[in-house]
Amino acid sequence: MIVNLAFYLFSLILLASAVMVVTARNPVHAVLFLILAFVNAAVLFLLAGAEFLAFILAIVYVGAVAVLFLFVVMMLDVDFAALKEGFQRYAPVGALVALVLFGELCLVVSGWTVLAGAPAARLHPTPDNISNTAALGSLIYTSYLPLFQLSAMVLLVAMIGAIVLTHRERKRSLHQKLSVQHARTPEQTLVMVHAELGAGAAMPPKEKETL
Structure with missing residues (x-):
């Protein structure tokens, strides 16, 4: 009874937060x-016994993707009013796309069949008393290890490409050329001034050098 109440409670919060994601003006x-929706979805995975999917959802989506979106939205000075100026022109096309998607959802729901006993189905440990996380880890790092490494390489290449495309060389005011600095002689850097005892010496103005 407590599990069912928790399921309906978190499901209701998840649906409400999902609606607020697309309707919030700010x-x-x-x-x-969106972060609230991810957290509630992770709790639902925990109730279903899929703790691996719950941890992945909480760590990857909440801890990385959603926080990245939040920082990007808060740090970038985006004029959302200017982005919404041409909304009326594309409203008919958007309505047509929404109508097509709604028809596809109706076709899927109309052909949906629920297996007997499906509401009580849960993900349980394997007969060898191995948890879901251990079973998935054993499967990924044995049968699918080459594909796992290939996906990691693709992500690494994408990360390096993003860094290369966004990197810009910045020349600061104190930028120096080491070769010119090493080639300087004492005659170019020192000025010998004869000053008598007890009298100050007026330093001649130094010429500016482009380093």
Whole structure:
């Protein structure tokens, strides 16, 4: 009974937060509702016995993707009013796409069949008393190890490509050329001034050098 109540409670919060994601006018609020939706979805995975999917959802999506969206929205000075100026022109096309998607959802729901005993189905440990996380880890790092490494290489290449595309060489005011600095002689850097005892010496103005 407690599990069923928890399921309906978190499901209701998940649906409400998902609606607020697409209806919130403030993009920061939309991202915060997105994080709330991810957290509730992770709790539902825990109730279903899929602790690995729950941890992945909480760590990857909440801890990385959603927080990244939040920082991008808060740090970038985006004029959302200017982005919404041409909304009326594309409203008919958007309505047509929404109608097509709604028809596809109706076709899927109309042909949906529920297996007997499906509401009580849960993910349980394997007969060898191995948890879901251990079973998935054993499968990934044995049968699918080459594909796992290939996906890691693709992500690494994508990360390096993003860094290369966004990197810009910045020349600061104190930028120096080491070859010119090493080639300087004492005659170019020192000025010998004869000053009598007890009298100050007026330093001649130094010429500016481009280093």
